[in-house]
Amino acid sequence: MVQQLTTSATEVHLWFLDLQQPLDVDMSILSDDEISRLNTFRVSEQKDTYLKCRYVLRQLLALYINKPPSSISLSYNSFGKPDLTYNPSHISFNISHCKHSAVIGITKGSIGVDIECKTGQSLIEASSLFLNDEEMEALKFTPDPERALLHLWTQKEAILKAEGTGFSSSPHAITGYVTSSVQLQNAEVNHYHLNSFMRGDSIVSICTSTSVNIKQLDFSYELLKHNALTSTING
Known part of the structure; x- marks a missing residue:
């Protein structure tokens, strides 16, 4: 058993x-x-x-x-x-x-998880739908904007899933980490903690209420x- x-x-x-x-x-x-x-x-x-x-x-x-x-x-x-x-x-x-x-x-x-494939559709044209002005500005200085965008998407989806609303709530209210280095370790966003890493060709983000x-x-x-x-x- x-x-x-x-x-x-x-x-x-x-x-x-x-x-x-x-x-x-x-x-x-x-x-x-x-x-x-x-x-x-x-x-x-x-x-x-x-x-x-x-x-x-x-x-x-x-x-x-x-x-x-x-x-x-x-x-x-x-x-x-x-x-x-x-x-x-x-x-x-x-x-x-x-x-x-x-x-x-x-x-x-609380927990929210998201996994997204790097080989999926580009998010560049849709970036204004989920990035706020601060993130849009930071994205200009990112060496790999496609990867940074996908990373941001997984962060925001994980947070909104942890809140229990999904994208019924506005992702613009969340300011995530604009980085193409997918290595967050209990990084704080509002009152949540984010972890992220690469899994093969996918980006994984986890949002929890504690470290x-x-x-x-x-x-x-x-x-x-x-x-x-x-x-x-x-x-």
Whole structure:
């Protein structure tokens, strides 16, 4: 039997999922509303991404709250951010995906995560939609503006996801770090803390309410067996 997993307000478990990895998905653990949502996707790749992300999310959350994956109940705020309805361990989570990668952050306290691929669409023409005047000026002196823009985007999305609003709130109200060096370590923005790093060809940003240590973990279906998840975290 797999042991229960634990985290704290000063630790983030950042689970990475290779979406190209085959998974033996048991559809019975999904809720009715997740099945309904799944059936709205018309593009097979989007459907596969949603299915794998929700399946892995339920498998992981089950290990942190010590309940069967199928019994986990999720509630949603007015902006659509999910949270655990039954949450005796007081954990929070957030999920993001980009092309063939997904990431699930689990901690205690507020959290927002975002992953964006460097090979995606240029943000130069759309920069005025999410950069404020101070950031626009700083961008002029950045050696790699495309990378700095993508870095800023992930910072702002992580913060807005931690707040629970997403881009329903204005990103212009946030002044992030205009830098093409993706190496933030508990950098302060308002009352939040930002961490960012490169993961292959992707930029990852994590927003939390306190300074945290981040543990990067690779999810595999095989880890669900023989206490492998526990040894992976403790190793």
